[in-house]
Amino acid sequence: VDVLLGISKQTVNINKLVLGDRAKNKVIKYVPHGINKFHFYPVYKKEELDVKEATEAQMGVSDYEFIAFFNSRNIARKHASDLIFAWRQFCDKLGEEKAKKTCLIMHTAPFDQNGTNLEAVREAFCVQGINNVFFSTDKLNTPQMNMLYNIADVTILPSSNEGWGLSLTESMMAGTMIIANTTGGMLDQMRFVD
16 A cells, blocks of 8 residues: 555554554545535525524424534444433533423434444433433435534534544534544544644
């Protein structure tokens, strides 16, 4: 192999470290993910605001003042079950009345052979109506996904290792802030320099 293209600066550094002197004659470059700005963007136009409102109604989240969003697979390294537990702790700190006005939307399969039974985790840790956790399981097209990013106040990705974390990039393109662990390509997106 003469060329190694890494989707995160961390991957490029690891390639150089592992190859050592053998990296001298190799092309090792950082090539971050790109997002089409016409696919993921903040919604401002009247007709799109109407679609956003309809999306909130369809999701059953119209009356919430704060919405957190998780968009990823339900696999072990994504730590979706940890996010539900953390959501419960967050709601406890808010107090019951404020917590009732918040929700976590998880766009993932609640059951996955490579992950956790998220419905069981929700049942064990959350009181629906206070620690509101909703699952979005339908396959959605790009405009629908953009609307989900737009109705969210924050997108959270608590992965323990992540090459890039595409949902974070899509979220930022939609103008929604992110919360992530400091690992892999997520470091680049959070502007960690070293």
